[in-house]
Amino acid sequence: MSRPQPSTVREPVDGTCPRCGATALARYDLVGEEGWVTVVKCGECLHSLERTPANRLGPITLLVDLV
Ligand SMILES: [Zn+2]
Numbered sequence: 001m002s003r004p005q006p007s008t009v010r011e012p013v014d015g016t017c018p019r020c021g022a023t024a025l026a027r028y029d030l031v032g033e034e035g036w037v038t039v040v041k042c043g044e045c046l047h048s049l050e051r052t053p054a055n056r057l058g059p060i061t062l063l064v065d066l067v
Pocket residue numbers: 017018019020021022042043044045046047
């Protein structure tokens with residue numbers, strides 16, 4: 001709880017990663033080439049399951065997850 005958030009709040013998502021089988025899926029906003037997008041990513045292998053345009057007026061984030 002005392003740890004600073006490096007990104008927007010991650011919303012846990014039910015499901016299994018089709019790539020590595022992990023269940024550590026999460027949905028969050030980040031800035032991509034096309035602007036703000038909402039992504040659902042595996043927390044283990046960073047496989048993107050979904051990528052949809054988001055409200056570009058969303059909360060400011062640090063881009064630590066765009067490697
Ligand atoms: Zn995975």
